[in-house]
Amino acid sequence: MNALKTVLAAAAVLYVLPAFAAGTITITDPYARFMPGAMAGAAFMVIENGGDTDDRLIDATSGIAQKVELHTHKMSADGMMQMIHVTEGFVIPAHGSHDLKRGGDHIMFMGLNEHPAEGSMVHLTLTFEKAGMVELDIPVDASR
Numbered sequence: 001m002n003a004l005k006t007v008l009a010a011a012a013v014l015y016v017l018p019a020f021a022a023g024t025i026t027i028t029d030p031y032a033r034f035m036p037g038a039m040a041g042a043a044f045m046v047i048e049n050g051g052d053t054d055d056r057l058i059d060a061t062s063g064i065a066q067k068v069e070l071h072t073h074k075m076s077a078d079g080m081m082q083m084i085h086v087t088e089g090f091v092i093p094a095h096g097s098h099d100l101k102r103g104g105d106h107i108m109f110m111g112l113n114e115h116p117a118e119g120s121m122v123h124l125t126l127t128f129e130k131a132g133m134v135e136l137d138i139p140v141d142a143s144r
């Protein structure tokens with residue numbers, strides 16, 4: 001399984017390379033989770049910005065879902081964790097990185113057109129304010 005993960009991660013990074021060459025954004029360690037029976041899922045990754053100016057992830061789309069939104073988690077007044085649609089997007093600081101991780105900022109798939117199988121790849125298009133579009137295929141891995 002570890003070997004497979006390594007291969008999938010390497011494939012994902014290679015696929016991103018053309019976009020990386022055009023811009024300053026690098027995506028590492030992307031994965032997606034879909035709970036059995038649920039019509040939603042989420043994607044996580046580390047987004048690095050090698051450029052001299054801040055960039056911003058402003059949109060995400062995928063053929064697998066009717067709606068893809070940038071979400072974060074926030075504690076409500078009554079102590080419940082809520083997911084919030086972050087319409088202004090996520091800032092990726094110059095010479096820094098921004099983590100999309102469980103319990104924090106994430107990319108949300110809503111209204112799935114299909115339920116991706118564990119171990120398959122999901123195609124995702126990310127749009128950055130400055131770097132433009134980055135296409136990537138990310139592995140479905142509910143074990144993380």
Ligand SMILES: [Cu+2]
Nearest residue numbers: 071083106108
């Ligand atoms: Cu969410």
